[in-house]
Amino acid sequence: MxxxxxxxxxxxxxxxxxxxxxxxxxxxxxxxxxxxxxxxxxxxxxxxxxxxxxxxxxxxxxxxxxxxxxxxxxxxxxxxxxxxxxxxxxxxxxxxxxxxxxxxxxxxxxxxxxxxxxxxxxxxxxxxxxxxxxxxxxxxxxxxxxxxxxxxxxxxxxxxxxxxxxxxxxxxxxxxxxxxxxxxxxxxxxxxxxxxxxxxxxxxxxxxxxxxxxxxxxxxxxxxxxxxxxxxxxxxxxxxxxxxxxxxxxxxxxxxxxxxxxxxxxxxxxxxNGGVKKMESNNLEKSRMLYDFMDSTSFYINKIHPSVRSRVNIPFHLKNDLLTNIFIEKAENRGLMNIRGHRSVGGLRASIYNAMPIDGVMDLINYMRDFECYYG
Missing domain, CATH: 3.40.640.10 (Type I PLP-dependent aspartate aminotransferase-like (Major domain))
Structure with missing residues (x-):
């Protein structure tokens, strides 16, 4: 399954x-x-x-x-x-x-x-x-x-x-x-x-x-x-x-x-699985991967000051907000679920808690890269 x-x-x-x-x-x-x-x-x-x-x-x-x-x-x-x-x-x-x-x-x-x-x-x-x-x-x-x-x-x-x-x-x-x-x-x-x-x-x-x-x-x-x-x-x-x-x-x-x-x-x-210290290391690596990708392009925008960027809840917007619903629909088709941002702020959000493996974050990054290539 x-x-x-x-x-x-x-x-x-x-x-x-x-x-x-x-x-x-x-x-x-x-x-x-x-x-x-x-x-x-x-x-x-x-x-x-x-x-x-x-x-x-x-x-x-x-x-x-x-x-x-x-x-x-x-x-x-x-x-x-x-x-x-x-x-x-x-x-x-x-x-x-x-x-x-x-x-x-x-x-x-x-x-x-x-x-x-x-x-x-x-x-x-x-x-x-x-x-x-x-x-x-x-x-x-x-x-x-x-x-x-x-x-x-x-x-x-x-x-x-x-x-x-x-x-x-x-x-x-x-x-x-x-x-x-x-x-x-x-x-x-x-x-x-x-x-x-x-x-x-x-x-x-x-x-x-x-x-x-x-x-x-x-x-x-x-x-x-x-x-x-x-x-x-x-x-x-x-x-x-x-x-x-x-x-x-x-x-x-x-x-x-x-x-x-x-x-x-x-x-x-x-x-x-290594306790809290191991989770901290994993979450630092996962979040760094995602932030590094977003920082490498102007297509995705994270507005949080770098000194206090969350390691587990990562909100972001598309440069063109009109593409947000399309992004969400195509993400779901790729098995990337519940990526929509909170109704109070809009945009998108990836929550990458302890149970989210690096493979899941990599799949998201690969999708974001493909989406940008097509719509950017």
């Missing part, structure tokens, strides 16, 4: 080995005679699945005992509410700050505004970077030295990789050292979680929805520093209270059993 290359920003492609194991376990998990879809979340079988998934993820991240791992429902947008409901009141005045670097960080900010005094302390959407005059809104990341939190703010939140805009920022330590001592960093790492080494020790909370590099839709992974647990607002639903989730081992209510199981398989696959 022919398999297409899925360049979707999410749900993304899963490794073939993971898909193969799922096909077995759906009928008979671990030779128990029970389908993995039938496993009860209070059973000894799920205990095995859950504990192994948590252990493998902790090993992949090199996570210290200061942090806990929570598997939460609600997706990335749900996480935008879970965070303020658990953290905005930590310093007693319901205050939080945000860095806006694109579509998703702005969505996070709007959601947090419902729960207290929320401010934008840095924004790359409405000002022009002094040395980047050729780059427009949401194509670079605010300079670290300009980022300060307000007095009394509980946390500073930002998005480490803007899935739509293609801006990636990973120098978390510089920001952690510049903010008010009473504030902690909260990072939405949904798109680059497990794709490169990230400095989680510099943060209070990191969250990532799974359907990009860590499994399928239905579960969002939270890495929470334990001393931050226990500060939920009274309006926080019990199922989203860090305290309940921590003490209930993410089973305060029925968790997304199948999604956690799939994430566990992905974690095993990552460990078998």
């Amino acid at each position: 022919a398999r297409f290359w899925n360049f979707s920003a999410g749900p993304s492609m899963l490794p073939y080995d993971v898909l193969n194991q799922i096909s077995i376990d759906v009928l008979d998990w671990n030779s128990t005679g029970i389908s993995v879809t039938d496993i009860n979340h209070r059973s000894k079988y799920f205990e095995i699945i859950y504990n192994q998934a948590e252990s493998d993820l902790r090993a992949l991240l090199g996570l210290s005992s200061d942090y806990c791992i929570l598997f939460i429902q609600g997706g990335g947008q749900g996480a935008n509410a879970v965070v303020p409901m658990n953290m905005i009141g930590m310093n007693g005045i319901n205050r939080a700050d945000f860095i806006i670097s694109g579509y998703w960080s702005y969505k996070s900010y709007l959601e947090a505004c419902k729960y207290g005094d929320v401010s934008i302390v840095a924004d790359n959407g409405y000002t022009t970077k002094i040395d980047c005059n050729d780059y427009g809104p949401y194509t670079w990341f605010p300079e670290n030295k300009s980022i300060k939190t307000r007095e009394g703010s509980s946390y500073l939140q930002f998005c480490s990789n803007e899935t739509i805009n293609g801006v990636e920022f990973v120098d978390w330590g510089d920001i952690a050292n510049s903010i008010n001592k009473d504030a902690v960093l909260v990072v939405d790492a949904s798109s680059n979680f497990l794709t490169r080494v990230l400095d989680i020790d510099d943060t209070g909370v990191v969250f990532a929805c799974a359907q990009k590099n860590a499994g399928i839709s239905g579960v969002t992974i939270f890495i929470v520093r334990k001393d931050l647990i226990g500060n939920a607002l009274n309006i926080c639903p019990s199922i989203f209270d860090y305290m309940n989730l921590f003490h209930g081992h993410s089973r305060y209510n029925t968790p997304p059993v199948f999604a956690i199981y799939v994430s566990g398989l992905v974690f095993k696959w990552l460990r078998r």
Whole structure:
């Protein structure tokens, strides 16, 4: 059976080995005679699945005992509410700050505004970077030295990789050292979680929805520093209270059993294939190949400042936007799927997460070269 290359920003492609194991376990998990879809979340079988998934993820991240791992429902947008409901009141005045670097960080900010005094302390959407005059809104990341939190703010939140805009920022330590001592960093790492080494020790909370590099839709992974647990607002639903989730081992209510199981398989696959450092090397090579090709021609345009170009979400436009729909149609005929850009920005986008092999990127580059030869 022919398999297409899925360049979707999410749900993304899963490794073939993971898909193969799922096909077995759906009928008979671990030779128990029970389908993995039938496993009860209070059973000894799920205990095995859950504990192994948590252990493998902790090993992949090199996570210290200061942090806990929570598997939460609600997706990335749900996480935008879970965070303020658990953290905005930590310093007693319901205050939080945000860095806006694109579509998703702005969505996070709007959601947090419902729960207290929320401010934008840095924004790359409405000002022009002094040395980047050729780059427009949401194509670079605010300079670290300009980022300060307000007095009394509980946390500073930002998005480490803007899935739509293609801006990636990973120098978390510089920001952690510049903010008010009473504030902690909260990072939405949904798109680059497990794709490169990230400095989680510099943060209070990191969250990532799974359907990009860590499994399928239905579960969002939270890495929470334990001393931050226990500060939920009274309006926080019990199922989203860090305290309940921590003490209930993410089973305060029925968790997304199948999604956690799939994430566990992905974690095993990552460990078998060199872990996060190997993924970082692979993603650097894949993205460099694609950027180098685009930079070699004026037919394809990537507008992101080179210093913060994402390694995993690569938006681009054709010199002639009228050719975009033709490009997409012919790409699908070549087995290159889900290449259309997000509706908010248009154009095209190639998401080349961990499970996308170099062969898939090469097929895309070869198609882009052929398309340019014909239409350029």
